[in-house]
Amino acid sequence: MTKVKVFTNILKANDALARKNKKLFNSNGVYTINLMSSPGSGKTSLLERTVDALKDELKIAVLEGDLQTANDAKRIEKYNIPVTQINTDGACHLDANMIDSALDFYNFKELDLFVIENVGNLVCPAGFDLGEDDRVVMVSTPEGDDKPVKYPIMFRKAAVLLINKIDLLPYTDFNLSKAKEDSLKIKPDLKIFEISCKTGEGLDGWFDWLREQIKKKLDS
Amino acid sequence: MTKVKVFTNILKANDALARKNKKLFNSNGVYTINLMSSPGSGKTSLLERTVDALKDELKIAVLEGDLQTANDAKRIEKYNIPVTQINTDGACHLDANMIDSALDFYNFKELDLFVIENVGNLVCPAGFDLGEDDRVVMVSTPEGDDKPVKYPIMFRKAAVLLINKIDLLPYTDFNLSKAKEDSLKIKPDLKIFEISCKTGEGLDGWFDWLREQIKKKLDS
Numbered sequence: 264m265t266k267v268k269v270f271t272n273i274l275k276a277n278d279a280l281a282r283k284n285k286k287l288f289n290s291n292g293v294y295t296i297n298l299m300s301s302p303g304s305g306k307t308s309l310l311e312r313t314v315d316a317l318k319d320e321l322k323i324a325v326l327e328g329d330l331q332t333a334n335d336a337k338r339i340e341k342y343n344i345p346v347t348q349i350n351t352d353g354a355c356h357l358d359a360n361m362i363d364s365a366l367d368f369y370n371f372k373e374l375d376l377f378v379i380e381n382v383g384n385l386v387c388p389a390g391f392d393l394g395e396d397d398r399v400v401m402v403s404t405p406e407g408d409d410k411p412v413k414y415p416i417m418f419r420k421a422a423v424l425l426i427n428k429i430d431l432l433p434y435t436d437f438n439l440s441k442a443k444e445d446s447l448k449i450k451p452d453l454k455i456f457e458i459s460c461k462t463g464e465g466l467d468g469w470f471d472w473l474r475e476q477i478k479k480k481l482d483s
Numbered sequence: 484m485t486k487v488k489v490f491t492n493i494l495k496a497n498d499a500l501a502r503k504n505k506k507l508f509n510s511n512g513v514y515t516i517n518l519m520s521s522p523g524s525g526k527t528s529l530l531e532r533t534v535d536a537l538k539d540e541l542k543i544a545v546l547e548g549d550l551q552t553a554n555d556a557k558r559i560e561k562y563n564i565p566v567t568q569i570n571t572d573g574a575c576h577l578d579a580n581m582i583d584s585a586l587d588f589y590n591f592k593e594l595d596l597f598v599i600e601n602v603g604n605l606v607c608p609a610g611f612d613l614g615e616d617d618r619v620v621m622v623s624t625p626e627g628d629d630k631p632v633k634y635p636i637m638f639r640k641a642a643v644l645l646i647n648k649i650d651l652l653p654y655t656d657f658n659l660s661k662a663k664e665d666s667l668k669i670k671p672d673l674k675i676f677e678i679s680c681k682t683g684e685g686l687d688g689w690f691d692w693l694r695e696q697i698k699k700k701l702d703s
Binding site: 430 | 552573602648655
C-alpha cells in the first residue's frame with residue numbers, strides 16, 4: 264500500500280515541523296490559534312472584530328491562508344497589526360512547513376496572540392497540526408445544523424466551536440440545540456459560543472475566553 | 484520530486500477510471516452531473532427540488548458523497564428514485580474509483596439523468612474527473628461574493644454556477660453583480676442561475692436548462 268505510506272510520511276514530516284513551530288510559540292509565550300471553517304463562515308470577520316476589540320490590550324498578529332488573493336490580509340492590515348498572506352496556489356489546507364516559512368516575518372518576542380486563519384475547508388485542514396495551542400472551528404447558521412455529524416474529524420480536535428451568523432437564525436432552519444448536542448457528543452469538553460460577527464452579539468464571551476487562555480499561557 | 488509524481492500517478496489512474504465511467508454513461512445516453520459546493524450551500528436541497536419537479540417526466544438517479552452519515556441519501560430516498568450513499572471516511576472528495584464501485588447499483592439503461600453530489604468542499608473535488616458530462620458549482624449568498632476569486636479552480640471547470648439562497652440577500656452583504664462578473668472573468672461561458680431552494684425562486688430556469696442538456700444528450 265504505497266499510497267498510504269506516502270501520506271504517513273507526509274504527516275510525519277508535518278508533525279516534526281509543527282513541533283518546531285510550537286517550540287517557537289512556547290518559548291516566546293505566544294498563545295496560538297488555528298482557525299478553521301467552511302468557505303464564507305466568517306473567519307476573517309471574526310478576526311476583524313477580535314483585533315479591533317483587543318488590539319489596545321494585547322499584541323496580536325495574524326497569518327492568512329488562502330488558495331488565491333491577498334483579500335483577507337488586506338482586511339486585517341487596516342488595523343495596523345502584523346499580517347502575512349500565504350497563497351497555497353490550489354492546495355486545500357495549510358501545513359506546518361508553510362507556517363514555518365512565514366514565521367520570519369513576525370517578532371514573536373513582542374506578541375501575545377497569534378492567529379492562523381486556515382484555508383476555507385471543513386475537511387483537509389483537520390489533518391495537519393501547525394504547532395498551534397488550540398484549534399477553533401466555526402460554523403455559520405445558514406450552513407445548516409448537520410455540519411458536526413457530517414464533518415466529525417474537524418470537531419473532534421477543536422477546543423472551541425463558534426456558531427456564527429446567529430443574526431440569520433430567524434431566516435434559516437438551523438437548530439441550535441441540535442448543533443450543540445451533536446458537537447458535544449463528538450467532543451464533550453468543547454467550548455461553544457453563539458456569536459454574530461455582524462451585530463457583535465456574543466463576542467464578549469469569546470474575547471474573555473481568549474484573555475483567559477493568554478493569561479494561562481503567560482503563567483505557564 | 485517524488486510527491487508530485489505520486490500525485491500525477493493518482494490523477495492518471497483517476498482519469499482512466501473516469502473515462503470508463505463516462506463510456507458507461509454515454510453508451511446509455513445518461514446525462515451526468517457532478518454537483519459541488521462548500522458545506523451547507525444547499526446541494527441536497529437543490530436535488531430535492533429538482534427530483535420533485537422532474538421525476539414524472541424524467542428518470543433520475545442520485546449518488547450521494549459524504550465523509551460520514553447517510554443523511555443526504557435519506558432525504559432523497561423519500562422521492563422513490565434510486566439513490567446510494569458513498570461515505571469517504573474522511574477523504575475530502577469523490578474520485579472516479581469510488582463512483583465506479585457504486586455503479587452496479589443503478590440500471591443506466593432506464594435513466595435520463597444521473598446526479599453525483601460531491602463532498603462539501605470548494606477545493607479538492609475540482610481536481611477529480613468522475614466521468615460526468617458537466618460540473619455544476621453552487622455558492623450561497625451568506626458565504627460572500629468573494630468565492631469565485633478565492634476558489635477559481637472550481638469555477639474554471641464548471642458549466643453552471645447556481646447562486647443559492649437569494650431569499651437571504653436582504654440580510655447579507657452579497658453583491659450579485661460582483662459575484663457574476665468575477666465568475667465570468669474566470670469562465671466566460673459559465674451559465675449562471677440565481678435561485679432559492681427554500682422559496683423555489685429561479686428554479687424553473689435551472690429545470691429548463693437540465694431538460695435541454697438531456698435532450699441534447701439523447702439526440703447526440
